[in-house]
Amino acid sequence: QVRLVESGGGLVQSGGSLRLSCAASGFAFSRDIMSWYRQVPGKERELVAEISASGGTTNYADSAKGRFTISRDNVKSMVFLQMNSLKPEDTAVYYCHAKVGSGAGWNVDYWGQGTQVTISS
Numbered sequence: 001q002v003r004l005v006e007s008g009g010g011l012v013q014s015g016g017s018l019r020l021s022c023a024a025s026g027f028a029f030s031r032d033i034m035s036w037y038r039q040v041p042g043k044e045r046e047l048v049a050e051i052s053a054s055g056g057t058t059n060y061a062d063s064a065k066g067r068f069t070i071s072r073d074n075v076k077s078m079v080f081l082q083m084n085s086l087k088p089e090d091t092a093v094y095y096c097h098a099k100v101g102s103g104a105g106w107n108v109d110y111w112g113q114g115t116q117v118t119i120s121s
Contacts, residue, residue: 002026002110004096009115012086016119020081022096022112030054030074033099036081038092038117045095049081063089086119093117 035050
């Protein structure tokens, strides 16, 4: 059973930092792309950052570049999002995402339950 469990959210003042963690199980973690998304009420879920299976390639939303860093530990099957210089507009529920190969020619998307990040001004 595929499971993604986020942690590390909380309330932080503008300019502060948070480190989100995602614990993964039930699939070949080291073979799959992992990513972080965020969503606020009334808006679509948006991609924040993604990382290749090996960890060698990363991509970021324009709003996250220079402030956020995605990383992964393939031994522990975990992915992280270090968020620095946080702004009120970063307030959202953050979700861990995995694109998992089925082994039969298609991919399946899996999502964690989300963790709330609130930035006060």
